[in-house]
Amino acid sequence: xxxxxxxxxxxxxxxxxxxxxxxxxxxxxxxxxxxxxxxxxxxxxxxxxxxxxxxxxxxxxxxxxxxxxxxxxxxxxxxxxxxxxxxxxxxxxxxxxxxxxxxxxxxxxxxxxxxxxxxxxxxxxxxxxxxxxxxxxxxxxxxxxxxxxxxxxxxxxxxxxxxxxxxxxxxxxxxxxxxxxxxxxxxxxxxxxxxxxxxxxxxxxxxxxxxxxxxxxxxxxxxxxxxxxxxxxxxxxxxxxxxxxxxxxxxxxxxxxxxxxxxxxxxxxxxxxxxxxxxxxxxxxxxxxxxxxxxxxxxxxxxxxxxxxxxxxxxxxxxxxxxxxxxxxxxxxxxxxxxxxxxxxxxxxxxxxxxxxxxxxxxxxxxxxxxxxxxxxxxxxxxxxxxxxxxxxxxxxxxxxxxxxxxxxxxxxxxxxxxxxxxxxxxxxxxxxxxxxxxxxxxxxxxxxxxxxxxxxxxxxxxxxxxxxxxxxxxxxxxxxxxxxxxxxxxxxxxxxxxxxxxxxxxxxxxxxxxxxxxxxxxxxxxxx
Amino acid sequence: xxxxxxxxxxxxxxxxxxxxxxxxxxxxxxxxxxxxxxxxxxxxxxxxxxxxxxxxxxxxxxxxxxxxxxxxxxxxxxxxxxxxxxxxxxxxxxxxxxxxxxxxxxxxxxxxxxxxxxxxxxxxxxxxxxxxxxxxxxxxxxxxxxxxxxxxxxxxxxxxxxxxxxxxxxxxxxxxxxxxxxxxxxxxxxxxxxxxxxxxxxxxxxxxxxxxxxxxxxxxxxxxxxxxxxxxxxxxxxxxxxxxxxxxxxxxxxxxxxxxxxxxxxxxxxxxxxxxxxxxxxxxxxxxxxxxxxxxxxxxxxxxxxxxxxxx
Numbered sequence: 001x002x003x004x005x006x007x008x009x010x011x012x013x014x015x016x017x018x019x020x021x022x023x024x025x026x027x028x029x030x031x032x033x034x035x036x037x038x039x040x041x042x043x044x045x046x047x048x049x050x051x052x053x054x055x056x057x058x059x060x061x062x063x064x065x066x067x068x069x070x071x072x073x074x075x076x077x078x079x080x081x082x083x084x085x086x087x088x089x090x091x092x093x094x095x096x097x098x099x100x101x102x103x104x105x106x107x108x109x110x111x112x113x114x115x116x117x118x119x120x121x122x123x124x125x126x127x128x129x130x131x132x133x134x135x136x137x138x139x140x141x142x143x144x145x146x147x148x149x150x151x152x153x154x155x156x157x158x159x160x161x162x163x164x165x166x167x168x169x170x171x172x173x174x175x176x177x178x179x180x181x182x183x184x185x186x187x188x189x190x191x192x193x194x195x196x197x198x199x200x201x202x203x204x205x206x207x208x209x210x211x212x213x214x215x216x217x218x219x220x221x222x223x224x225x226x227x228x229x230x231x232x233x234x235x236x237x238x239x240x241x242x243x244x245x246x247x248x249x250x251x252x253x254x255x256x257x258x259x260x261x262x263x264x265x266x267x268x269x270x271x272x273x274x275x276x277x278x279x280x281x282x283x284x285x286x287x288x289x290x291x292x293x294x295x296x297x298x299x300x301x302x303x304x305x306x307x308x309x310x311x312x313x314x315x316x317x318x319x320x321x322x323x324x325x326x327x328x329x330x331x332x333x334x335x336x337x338x339x340x341x342x343x344x345x346x347x348x349x350x351x352x353x354x355x356x357x358x359x360x361x362x363x364x365x366x367x368x369x370x371x372x373x374x375x376x377x378x379x380x381x382x383x384x385x386x387x388x389x390x391x392x393x394x395x396x397x398x399x400x401x402x403x404x405x406x407x408x409x410x411x412x413x414x415x416x417x418x419x420x421x422x423x424x425x426x427x428x429x430x431x432x433x434x435x436x437x438x439x440x441x442x443x444x445x446x447x448x449x450x451x452x453x454x455x456x457x458x459x460x461x462x463x464x465x466x467x468x469x470x471x472x473x474x475x476x477x478x479x480x481x482x483x484x485x486x487x488x489x490x491x492x493x494x495x496x497x498x499x500x501x502x503x504x505x506x507x508x509x510x511x512x513x514x515x516x517x518x519x520x521x522x523x524x525x526x527x528x529x
Numbered sequence: 530x531x532x533x534x535x536x537x538x539x540x541x542x543x544x545x546x547x548x549x550x551x552x553x554x555x556x557x558x559x560x561x562x563x564x565x566x567x568x569x570x571x572x573x574x575x576x577x578x579x580x581x582x583x584x585x586x587x588x589x590x591x592x593x594x595x596x597x598x599x600x601x602x603x604x605x606x607x608x609x610x611x612x613x614x615x616x617x618x619x620x621x622x623x624x625x626x627x628x629x630x631x632x633x634x635x636x637x638x639x640x641x642x643x644x645x646x647x648x649x650x651x652x653x654x655x656x657x658x659x660x661x662x663x664x665x666x667x668x669x670x671x672x673x674x675x676x677x678x679x680x681x682x683x684x685x686x687x688x689x690x691x692x693x694x695x696x697x698x699x700x701x702x703x704x705x706x707x708x709x710x711x712x713x714x715x716x717x718x719x720x721x722x723x724x725x726x727x728x729x730x731x732x733x734x735x736x737x738x739x740x741x742x743x744x745x746x747x748x749x750x751x752x753x754x755x756x757x758x759x760x761x762x763x764x765x766x767x768x769x770x771x772x773x774x775x776x777x778x779x780x781x782x783x784x785x786x787x788x789x790x791x792x793x794x795x796x797x798x799x800x801x802x803x804x805x806x807x808x809x810x811x812x813x814x815x816x817x818x819x820x821x822x823x824x825x826x827x828x829x830x831x832x833x834x835x836x837x838x839x840x841x
Contacts, residue, residue: 056738089741096739101732106754106830116740151830167740 003207004030009067011052022048024231035208037218040228041450046211050177055084090120093168097180099160103152110148116171135166158189177209186313186477191521213450216258216523227251257455273471274302279334281324294320296495307472309486317495318475322441356386359432363444365424369416376412382434405430422453443475458485479522491515541815548811556803563608563798604805609797615805626786630771633710641717649725667715676708676781693783705782713767725756758825765821769814
């Protein structure tokens with residue numbers, strides 16, 4: 001029996017620049033006791049569709065133009081705000097993408113947990129507290145009694161998402177809407193949260209509407225998959241049909257974009273470009289606390305022209321390691337020898353020259369570009385600063401860079417906010433290439449991007465690497481991405497390198513249990529079978 | 530937390546010391562002296578007066594003598610009010626100025642926060658534009674213009690309120706308080722609007738709505754606390770501004786507060802009075818800035834736990 005049945009839903013956003021149709025006649029169903037997944041890239045209208053059902057899109061500019069959404073014998077779209085409010089948090093609950101920002105930092109976790117109970121059931125404070133503690137325990141929070149009075153900032157992202165789940169389930173809703181609940185989490189945590197959601201769904205026999213941009217994530221848990229593109233449903237069916245017999249080209253594109261397999265050419269013997277020896281980067285702890293040993297005695301070589309993958313969870317020290325090599329983080333001990341020069345002792349002019357030869361690409365293309373500089377200015381700055389060219393032939397150089405990273409030359413006078421995430425990352429890559437570096441540290445360069453865009457950027461990096469004979473340290477938490485781009489892999493855990501080897505060694509015969517657990521958490525085990 | 534407060538207090542000492550030194554030498558560098566304006570002063574009388582107030586000593590000796598007095602909490606005798614010490618005069622004027630400042634701050638907060646929150650709920654609609662335009666006018670209008678305008682309208686044309694004095698006739702405290710508080714109400718309104726808009730766009734507000742909370746609870750329980758942190762942090766600087774502004778308002782409305790003594794002291798070259806008031810006010814300002822910083826930090830659980838060393 002269907003729990004929620006959406007028919008011909010149409011939503012548009014009315015702005016000064018005209019009306020934009022975000023959802024164009026979308027229909028889907030969530031069966032009782034089943035998980036329905038809606039898949040699509042950002043901007044496909046998948047989140048808007050679900051928020052519209054509960055009256056959670058800001059209006060104006062949002063506007064529901066038509067359709068119906070049957071839930072429990074009533075059409076959600078015709079209910080008044082007060083009637084909808086009764087349903088929200090009682091019959092239909094939600095969890096969101098980013099657990100870091102979705103909990104109120106000013107209120108204790110307990111206060112936020114009991115709110116739905118007190119509101120919808122008028123439960124007494126003590127009884128509500130008891131119930132909340134039971135549920136915290138059920139979602140796997142240790143010592144829930146003390147957690148109850150803690151503030152959100154005292155927890156990691158995964159823990160906060162567990163709290164969010166507990167909060168959503170506290171009133172025993174019949175439908176749970178999960179909007180990208182694992183996207184902001186590390187792979188190992190992602191696997192745990194997915195398992196938790198699947199278990200809770202089975203135990204409680206509730207319906208789940210699971211929104212994601214990642215086909216691989218939902219492969220293991222969904223009963224039904226609905227694929228959306230540009231406000232329309234393009235394909236729907238069971239996971240089996242979708243994965244084995246996809247009809248629509250967009251679905252096939254999504255499937256093809258799931259990173260898998262490895263690079264064909266195993267690198268031949270090459271000379272060493274960078275030697276890292278017993279590198280330690282410690283951050284002083286506050287007061288009498290132990291120093292934080294972000295990088296703790298790490299040694300390895302990077303060969304000229306190779307892509308070295310550095311994988312680990314957040315907090316494993318992989319980003320700090322990358323930054324230490326770049327001399328962006330203060331090194332405590334050890335040496336980094338770049339092409340025969342020990343860079344740990346460089347200062348002033350020498351350091352600047354050395355910086356020209358090494359560049360960095362950051363995770364967040366939104367934050368790492370100056371919003372007040374046009375693409376032209378962003379690219380011109382390093383060119384002039386390092387004397388790569390003079391003002392006369394600046395335009396030519398910039399045009400060449402734009403071609404290299406696959407951006408139309410007409411874009412050069414635009415500002416970062418006018419670009420999509422993938423395009424911004426292209427600009428960031430262009431900026432890194434401007435100084436004609438020999439070595440690039442790419443710190444999670446594709447983690448903030450949609451899968452199809454991810455694949456394009458990875459391809460671009462590989463092509464540019466070949467063309468410019470670049471050596472690259474590619475930092476990522478995502479094993480699948482590493483497998484696609486790297487020649488060799490280092491696995492980092494708690495500031496130390498726990499495993500190193502070629503891609504096939506590490507992926508096919510991992511010797512460390514930590515590496516095995518990382519591999520086991522790659523989403524889409526169902527795909528492999 | 531205690532360590533933070535102590536270190537801030539220690540930092541304040543050099544600040545106040547610089548203020549004292551600069552003021553000491555500036556007032557003496559200004560042309561004229563405290564006894565120059567008297568109509569007929571026999572040279573020997575003037576000399577006797579200068580000797581009494583140590584004005585015949587070399588400048589640096591005067592300076593160190595003054596610092597010595599300060600460490601004992603003595604602000605010295607007033608040159609213009611014979612027989613009264615600066616301490617006495619300060620503490621006679623302080624309650625009036627403090628009361629005026631308190632009412633003005635109260636008006637600023639009540640009107641400002643209400644208007645700002647109200648505007649933030651429906652941004653870029655009439656509910657936003659009207660209070661924010663008024664706030665803009667409030668910020669642009671100096672008190673020496675607003676005060677006489679209010680006197681003209683409410684005191685002279687409408688004859689609703691008394692136009693001067695403090696505590697003598699019922700209602701005479703209303704116009705000065707409004708005059709002093711208006712600009713701050715406007716500024717607080719803009720701050721609360723911006724703070725609330727920022728908080729209301731956060732993800733956790735959507736979470737609160739998804740839980741089915743009615744809108745008034747979303748605003749009061751989930752948004753207000755974070756949204757008003759900028760306002761709390763502004764209270765310190767606002768207090769400093771209120772003290773400075775009170776000079777003007779006290780003069781317009783003939784109020785016997787600190788501000789009027791300060792202005793008169795400057796005209797009279799009453800060195801000890803100028804210095805004493807400056808030292809006293811700068812200390813108060815430093816203290817209030819500290820209090821508002823601590824309060825703003827206390828409202829944020831993340832900072833609070835840092836202050837109390839890890840666990841909150």
